[in-house]
Amino acid sequence: MKDLERFSGKTGQNKASQAQPASPAPVLPQAQFVTITEEEAGQRIDNYLLRVCKGVPKSHIYRILRSGEVRVNKGRIDQLYRLVQGDLVRIPPIRVAEKNEVSVPAAEFSIIFEDSHLLVIDKPAGVAVHGGSGVSFGVIEQLRASRPDAKFLELVHRLDRETSGLLLLAKKRSALTSLHEQMRDGHTDKRYLVLAVGDWKNKRQHVKLSLHKYTTADGERRVTVAADGQPSHTVFSLLRKFEKFALLEAELKTGRTHQIRVHLASSGFPIAGDDKYGDFALNKALQKADATRGALKRMFLHAHQITFTHPESGKRMTLNAPLAAECDRFLQSLGPALPH
Numbered sequence: 001m002k003d004l005e006r007f008s009g010k011t012g013q014n015k016a017s018q019a020q021p022a023s024p025a026p027v028l029p030q031a032q033f034v035t036i037t038e039e040e041a042g043q044r045i046d047n048y049l050l051r052v053c054k055g056v057p058k059s060h061i062y063r064i065l066r067s068g069e070v071r072v073n074k075g076r077i078d079q080l081y082r083l084v085q086g087d088l089v090r091i092p093p094i095r096v097a098e099k100n101e102v103s104v105p106a107a108e109f110s111i112i113f114e115d116s117h118l119l120v121i122d123k124p125a126g127v128a129v130h131g132g133s134g135v136s137f138g139v140i141e142q143l144r145a146s147r148p149d150a151k152f153l154e155l156v157h158r159l160d161r162e163t164s165g166l167l168l169l170a171k172k173r174s175a176l177t178s179l180h181e182q183m184r185d186g187h188t189d190k191r192y193l194v195l196a197v198g199d200w201k202n203k204r205q206h207v208k209l210s211l212h213k214y215t216t217a218d219g220e221r222r223v224t225v226a227a228d229g230q231p232s233h234t235v236f237s238l239l240r241k242f243e244k245f246a247l248l249e250a251e252l253k254t255g256r257t258h259q260i261r262v263h264l265a266s267s268g269f270p271i272a273g274d275d276k277y278g279d280f281a282l283n284k285a286l287q288k289a290d291a292t293r294g295a296l297k298r299m300f301l302h303a304h305q306i307t308f309t310h311p312e313s314g315k316r317m318t319l320n321a322p323l324a325a326e327c328d329r330f331l332q333s334l335g336p337a338l339p340h
Helices: 045-052 058-066 139-146 173-184 259-266 280-286 325-333
Strands: 032-035 088-091 110-114 118-123 164-170 189-197 204-208 211-215 221-225 233-241 245-252 301-309 316-320
Touching: 045 058, 045 088, 110 316, 118 139, 139 164, 164 173, 173 301, 189 259, 189 325, 221 259, 233 259, 245 259
Parallel strands: 164 301
Antiparallel strands: 032 088, 110 118, 118 164, 189 245, 189 301, 204 233, 211 221, 233 245, 301 316
16 A cells, blocks of 8 residues: 655654654555635536546545545535635545556657647557557557646547557646537548558448447456547548559548547558458458559558637647658658549
């Protein structure tokens, strides 16, 4: 077991007293008092506590809220209270189970744009955006490790581990809230470059298929087309056509999990290299070059463009990330595009 000391960094006991073997039960720290910053303002108190008291069971967080042990400005509050900048929060002594700490290597990624509100990177394929599901850490943990002085850094959205390209992170809570509102209201424009397998015909094609998300027995996230699923809409534009492939731009009208992958696979045009919904025999063959093309050892899906309104200036911004080098090399190996 260990004491939760992230707030003051002190337990209220000196090292000499802690070292006495006559006191086998460690002394709990006194209550901590935290002043809410601009970046932390706007959160519900329960969500704030769940974030800062990592390792504490959710049931215990709600118990200390109900009991009045958590106070804001010396008064009792309920779990729905939204924090305001300058609030003084009392957090009672809490103990969390000892966990094996995973060392997160600090990493920086290719930066497309950065200011005091936003960080936009070009995420490589094969890197998860966050830890979980068998992955110890991802982009967000590595960036936090490389920027220990950053007061706030959160993912605005997600990309599949196998997908490369533009990933937005917020450096202020106000920016996170603004961008989430824009995405929810359909005021952002996200576009991907994708290589579909098959004889694609239409220059512009709308795919509207409702999607249902589920988890397999081994804990893997999957998506299938289902009449009672969430409405989903992707617009595909043909950019280049080859004998066995088509380079498309996918414009997301909704942002469902694995949306582009499932919309294409269910339409009969799986993404080259997609190991969840693709042509598995073809994917295996693509990993080795042959006389007609180079090798492709990843899924050909790249987030190449995003348009949004800057949360502070109000300026409309469009950012681009060049096609990942390994995808571009494969595309060049296919030779001249066919007329379409």
